[in-house]
Amino acid sequence: xxxxxxxxxxxxxxxxxxLKQGWDVVSESKTGVNFNAIKDASELAIxxxxxxxxxxxxxxxxxxxxxxxxxxxxxxGVELVDASPIEKKTLFLGxxxxxxAAIPVLSKVFNWDYKDEFYNKRVENSVVxxxxxxxxxxxxxxxxxxxxxxxxxxSDAMLTEQQDGSYFxxxxxxxxxxxxxxYSQYLKDTQAENNKPVESKxxxxxxxxxxxKVKGWLDANFEHDFWNNLGDVCLxxxxxxxxxxxxxxxxxxxxxxxxxxxxxxxxxxxxxxxLFTKHASGHNPRDGQTKRYRQRIQHKFKYxxxxxNEVLCTGCGRCTRGCGVGIDIGGIMERIDKF
Amino acid sequence: xxxxKEIAKELxxxxxxxxxxxxxxxxxxxxxxFIARTVEDAEKLVFTHHSVNNLSVYLKRIKKPExxxxxxxxxxxxxxxxxxxxxxxxxxxxxxYIISPKCNTVVSDNTKPWNKDNIASKCxxxxxxxxxxxxATFGEIETVELPSDEQIELIKKVEAMSTSEKWExxxxxxxxxxxxxACRQACPLCYCDQCIVDKASPRWIDSSATVQGNFAWxxxxxxxxxxxxxxxxxxxxxxxxxxxxxxxxxxxSMFAVSEYDYKAGTSIEEPTLVGTYKLTDNEDFIK
Amino acid sequence: xxxxSFEPKITAFVCNWCTYTxxxxxxxxxxxxxxxxxLIRLPCTGRIDPVFIMKAFQNGADGVLVSGCHPGDCHYNxxxxxxxRRWAMFKEMMDFLGIDNKRLHFSWVSASEGKKWVDVxxxxxxxxxxxxxxxxxxxxxxxxxxxxx
Numbered sequence: 001x002x003x004x005x006x007x008x009x010x011x012x013x014x015x016x017x018x019l020k021q022g023w024d025v026v027s028e029s030k031t032g033v034n035f036n037a038i039k040d041a042s043e044l045a046i047x048x049x050x051x052x053x054x055x056x057x058x059x060x061x062x063x064x065x066x067x068x069x070x071x072x073x074x075x076x077g078v079e080l081v082d083a084s085p086i087e088k089k090t091l092f093l094g095x096x097x098x099x100x101a102a103i104p105v106l107s108k109v110f111n112w113d114y115k116d117e118f119y120n121k122r123v124e125n126s127v128v129x130x131x132x133x134x135x136x137x138x139x140x141x142x143x144x145x146x147x148x149x150x151x152x153x154x155s156d157a158m159l160t161e162q163q164d165g166s167y168f169x170x171x172x173x174x175x176x177x178x179x180x181x182x183y184s185q186y187l188k189d190t191q192a193e194n195n196k197p198v199e200s201k202x203x204x205x206x207x208x209x210x211x212x213k214v215k216g217w218l219d220a221n222f223e224h225d226f227w228n229n230l231g232d233v234c235l236x237x238x239x240x241x242x243x244x245x246x247x248x249x250x251x252x253x254x255x256x257x258x259x260x261x262x263x264x265x266x267x268x269x270x271x272x273x274x275l276f277t278k279h280a281s282g283h284n285p286r287d288g289q290t291k292r293y294r295q296r297i298q299h300k301f302k303y304x305x306x307x308x309n310e311v312l313c314t315g316c317g318r319c320t321r322g323c324g325v326g327i328d329i330g331g332i333m334e335r336i337d338k339f
Numbered sequence: 340x341x342x343x344k345e346i347a348k349e350l351x352x353x354x355x356x357x358x359x360x361x362x363x364x365x366x367x368x369x370x371x372x373f374i375a376r377t378v379e380d381a382e383k384l385v386f387t388h389h390s391v392n393n394l395s396v397y398l399k400r401i402k403k404p405e406x407x408x409x410x411x412x413x414x415x416x417x418x419x420x421x422x423x424x425x426x427x428x429x430x431x432x433x434x435x436y437i438i439s440p441k442c443n444t445v446v447s448d449n450t451k452p453w454n455k456d457n458i459a460s461k462c463x464x465x466x467x468x469x470x471x472x473x474x475a476t477f478g479e480i481e482t483v484e485l486p487s488d489e490q491i492e493l494i495k496k497v498e499a500m501s502t503s504e505k506w507e508x509x510x511x512x513x514x515x516x517x518x519x520x521a522c523r524q525a526c527p528l529c530y531c532d533q534c535i536v537d538k539a540s541p542r543w544i545d546s547s548a549t550v551q552g553n554f555a556w557x558x559x560x561x562x563x564x565x566x567x568x569x570x571x572x573x574x575x576x577x578x579x580x581x582x583x584x585x586x587x588x589x590x591x592s593m594f595a596v597s598e599y600d601y602k603a604g605t606s607i608e609e610p611t612l613v614g615t616y617k618l619t620d621n622e623d624f625i626k
Numbered sequence: 627x628x629x630x631s632f633e634p635k636i637t638a639f640v641c642n643w644c645t646y647t648x649x650x651x652x653x654x655x656x657x658x659x660x661x662x663x664x665l666i667r668l669p670c671t672g673r674i675d676p677v678f679i680m681k682a683f684q685n686g687a688d689g690v691l692v693s694g695c696h697p698g699d700c701h702y703n704x705x706x707x708x709x710x711r712r713w714a715m716f717k718e719m720m721d722f723l724g725i726d727n728k729r730l731h732f733s734w735v736s737a738s739e740g741k742k743w744v745d746v747x748x749x750x751x752x753x754x755x756x757x758x759x760x761x762x763x764x765x766x767x768x769x770x771x772x773x774x775x
Contacts, residue, residue, distance in 0.1 A: 497722065506724030510724075587722065616708055624727075625710070
């Protein structure tokens with residue numbers, strides 16, 4: 001596909017233009033906590049060498065809480081009211097490759113038997129422009145699961161910061177092509193060989209493991225002693241799953257409900273919370289943090305691969321960076337790799 | 340540190356304790372909670388400026404051993420949580436072997452080196468660097484130059500706001516909440532078998548992470564800790580979206596001191612703030 | 627809604643032994659009072675969990691009154707002493723979170739104080755009416771409400 005050069009100033013102009021068209025523009029917030037819909041280009045924070053934000057951008061495709069429908073009693077039975085339709089078009093700008101790569105992974109589970117119309121609509125309405133990553137720390141491991149700091153999975157276009165401060169724009173998909181055709185006045189045609197990226201201050205991610213080998217070990221060692229002390233220090237909060245770009249479990253509850261009306265909400269849930277698998281009888285098949293933590297690893301690196309031929313992880317390292325007790329998923333993978 | 344290892348080895352060899360909850364080194368300077376069950380494990384125990392976690396949280400999270408005590412490496416500040424747990428009949432003093440080091444402050448960011456600009460905010464007003472309740476202690480107190488306490492300034496700033504400004508401030512903070520309940524799980528005093536937020540019938544607090552549900556959760560969480568919070572600021576540290584939870588907790592602790600002259604976690608014998616009352620308690624606000 | 631036509635909704639959490647009986651006395655004595663308050667009777671002020679107050683606001687209350695026996699009169703001896711501490715802290719916290727103390731009221735009304743009940747509830751209703759509807763809290767409820775087309 002095509003390549004362009006876009007200057008930093010033109011990104012600002014383009015963003016303001018896109019906002020004027022009634023689109024939402026989402027970029028990492030300046031606080032580094034989450035992704036935000038910005039109101040003006042001045043709020044943009046495009047930094048290729050920043051630490052990934054604490055929350056991933058999955059909230060914009062699969063919100064932490066969203067109404068499915070509402071109900072109320074009427075004269076002749078129960079009336080169902082649809083949730084507000086998803087109409088907004090959204091431009092995601094400056095997402096890290098490990099964030100964008102989560103979208104195709106999530107799409108598989110949300111289209112596996114029931115097609116999740118909310119998720120699909122949001123993906124359909126979005127254009128994802130990622131930014132080549134120039135960051136790595138002790139907890140990044142994108143390179144170990146088949147991605148890299150310039151992986152294009154899930155991106156419609158990719159920006160690469162250039163030595164002269166401008167950006168090289170590589171179009172990845174049709175959708176990206178169509179989008180940027182609308183804003184061609186901000187772009188300058190170029191060829192791939194003119195891509196002169198700035199050098200990263202950080203080395204490649206240091207965590208290294210062989211996913212194939214890990215998968216093989218996971219297949220055979222569900223009852224291994226290794227698991228026993230793993231969950232010892234885990235406090236059982238859902239932080240790791242909630243900041244994860246690929247974790248997708250949800251719970252459905254009726255909220256604000258009484259005899260006459262209410263709403264049915266879809267909320268993020270987490271396999272690390274003690275109620276997640278608790279049966280009505282009181283029995284809990286995953287009755288300890290050890291079993292819950294094993295589930296997290298198995299789901300990410302085995303079950304999902306068995307079912308969808310895809311690892312449920314993009315190696316962004318958010319879960320480890322945010323873990324209050326320092327449980328290091330990359331480290332665990334390395335240990336499994338060495339068995 | 341050698342002292343800690345010696346103490347730990349001795350305790351594990353003699354069978355005084357079944358295991359020791361302590362800290363072990365991870366990548367770089369970072370330390371993580373670690374449970375030492377054998378003498379070899381004891382070799383891994385460390386105590387540094389990076390020993391941030393309040394390990395007393397594990398007293399209620401890990402099954403009690405069948406025989407022997409639980410060894411607990413606990414800083415003076417976190418020791419208050421142990422005291423509070425004993426006050427609230429959740430633990431017994433005789434079941435815990437307290438190894439409390441003299442502490443020279445801990446870091447705010449566990450991945451960066453300790454220095455004047457990387458000191459946890461709880462350390463800035465610390466009065467218990469030398470612990471008062473312990474079975475074993477080690478280390479020496481050094482003079483530490485402390486930065487100014489920004490948290491207390493922020494509390495004053497919020498107090499000075501108008502009602503609607505305060506509301507906006509907290510609304511913006513609570514909006515970010517994703518209901519991961521890390522604040523609850525990391526809190527040594529949040530030990531209910533079933534948290535009120537997990538009760539579905541009746542459902543007091545919306546489980547949705549809507550602003551309303553978030554407000555309800557954060558409000559009730561803070562209230563359940565009012566007068567009980569010992570200020571370890573673990574909730575603040577683990578919050579993935581940086582909500583200044585300890586601001587609210589600290590405000591309430593300050594109120595408990597000014598109104599009732601009560602400091603949580605100071606004495607095992609003292610009744611808890613809400614477990615008792617005085618005939619002379621202020622009631623100016625009651626018609 | 628125009629300011630002058632606004633009638634606040636007040637939720638009053640009252641104890642069974644004193645305030646509820648006091649309010650009853652006001653009724654049987656035919657004392658005139660405004661009718662904006664919904665009374666919820668509980669065994670003791672010690673049973674009034676602050677989560678009730680929060681839930682009342684969540685369900686559309688513009689103001690809340692909590693009322694029980696005078697100190698020393700508690701049917702269970704000390705329920706109201708414990709409640710007093712809790713309220714003081716809850717009130718302080720509400721203020722810090724930006725919920726106006728003019729919407730949250732506390733009183734001691736005994737079984738024989740029918741007149742005091744009328745004064746208290748009228749006072750609360752008037753104060754909250756001056757504040758207007760509690761739009762701040764109503765706004766945050768909207769996400770889970772049926773969207774208005």
